[in-house]
Structure formats: structure tokens, C-alpha cells
Amino acid sequence: MKPNQIIHGDAMNILPSLKDKSVDLVITDPPFAIDFKARKANYNRKYKNVLEGYNEIPSSEYLEFSLNWIKQIERILKKSGSAYIISGWTNLKDILIAVEKAGFILLNHIIWKYQFGVFTRKKFVTSHYHILLCVKSKDYVFNKIDHYPEDVWAIKREYWHNKLKTPTKLPADLVKKMLLYSSREGDLVLDPFSGSGTVPVCCRQLKRKFLGIEINKDYVNLSHERLRDS
Ligand SMILES: C[S@@+](CC[C@H](N)C(=O)[O-])C[C@H]1O[C@@H](n2cnc3c(N)ncnc32)[C@H](O)[C@@H]1O
Secondary structure, eight states: OOSSEEEESOHHHHGGGSOTTOEEEEEEOOOOSSOOOOOGGGSSSOGGGBOOOOOOOOGGGHHHHHHHHHHHHHHHEEEEEEEEEEEOSTTHHHHHHHHHHTTOEEEEEEEEEOSOOOOOSSSOOOOEEEEEEEESSTTOOOOOOSSSOOSEEEOOOOOOTTSOBOTTOOOHHHHHHHHHHHOOTTOEEEETTOTTTHHHHHHHHTTOEEEEEESOHHHHHHHHHHHHHO
16 A cells, blocks of 8 residues: 555455554544534534534444454554554543453553533533553654653644534644654554544654545545645
8 A cells, every 4th residue: 555645445444455564653533432423513613614424433333343443453553663542431441442452552541631622511521532552562662752751631622713624633733742752754654544634634744654544535535635735
């Protein structure tokens, strides 16, 4: 598979065609199985700018789904490779089981604290995600940029005024932090659920090669636009 492309299709079908030990780093936030609809009206934004069509997974199938792709990325990563897997708390247990069954070493359990969550009436507002840093061996890459790099990251979500967007776009600062710590220039980075293409765009900006996979054609088109502008 040639690098620097975003493939339109189902990661479950495409991942098996990628070679063993061919990728340096995986950064991905898969669907969370929370019956997420990506409806325009869910967002306090100009609806016309929100792209619909997010592909969600039923929670009853989430463990099997997670096992399937996490085993694949373990096979595809080089021995020195790492994977950052982002998850909400609701189905985190399935991701943790899959990470262990795939044979990964769980190096860090990072908390990403963002600045706002969905308003609630009778419970606390969720304003964090989990990020699992998984490695295959002790030979993993870790560029120690800060003297005291902590595992709680307060990084703001981005506001995209008057621009087309997808509802779950990651902030570039978050993705760039992972790229800078766990890869080198020229490395190949895979995102099997690339959405609006944030991981590929950040890779281009930081001189890493990328491979994205996304099932929603509109999101793939938006990613290509973002890559052209980056
Ligand atoms: C949480 S979003 C990723 C957002 C992305 N990190 C960004 O910054 O835009 C998850 C993406 O996975 C896609 N997806 C769900 N199932 C998929 C599958 N089987 N193969 C490929 N993509 C899939 C969804 O359409 C959605 O765009």
C-alpha cells in the first residue's frame, strides 16, 4: 500500500491487506459504540457546516469489533512501534480487553481533559477521554521532549468558525503531541478510522508519512480538501 493516501473503505477489510511490521505508529479514535448519530441538531453550531453520516458500531458487537482491528494493528506495527488508542469511558472495558488479548504492553493510560462536555441535569458532565499508549516491545520510540511529561493532558477542542467540519474532529495540538513523542520524521503513521483526516494533516505538517482509512466518502473528500490546504 503506497503511503500518503486516505483509502475509502471499511478498515475491517483493508487492514488485513497491510503488511506485517510495516508501520511505525498508529494514532486513532475509533467509533465509541455510544449510538452516536452525528446529527446536525446535536451541535450548537451552524448546522450547515456539520457533515453527517458518522459510521457507528452497535455496543453488542463492540468487543468483537475492537478485538478484530486491534489484533490487526498489532500485526502491522513494527517491533519498535506504538499505538495511541482514544476511547470514551462507556466502552473502554472492551478496548482494554482487546489491547491485552492482542498482546500489547499498556505503557500509559493518558487522560485528555477538554474544555467542555455535553450539558447534563443529574450527573457530572463528561469532559475527558482516555488515551491508551500501547507498545509491542521495550524498543519503542519515546522522544522525551519535556522533562516531566505527565499523563493528564489539558488540550482544548478547536472552534472551526464557518468551515465544514465533522462532529468528532480531534484538535491538532493533541495529535501533534503524540506524533512528536512517538515518531520521527519520515516514519509511517496509520489511522484506520481517519474521519476528517486530522492525523494525516498533522503528519504532513510534521513530515511524517501517513495512511488513513475512512468508511464515509464525504469525510474522505473533506480530508483531501484539508490536505490540499495544509
Ligand atoms: C471518532 S471518528 C474519527 C475522527 C478523526 N480522528 C478526526 O479527527 O476527524 C471515527 C471515524 O471512524 C469511521 N468508521 C467507523 N467504522 C469504520 C470502519 N469499519 N472502517 C473505517 N472507518 C470507520 C467513522 O465514520 C468516523 O469518521
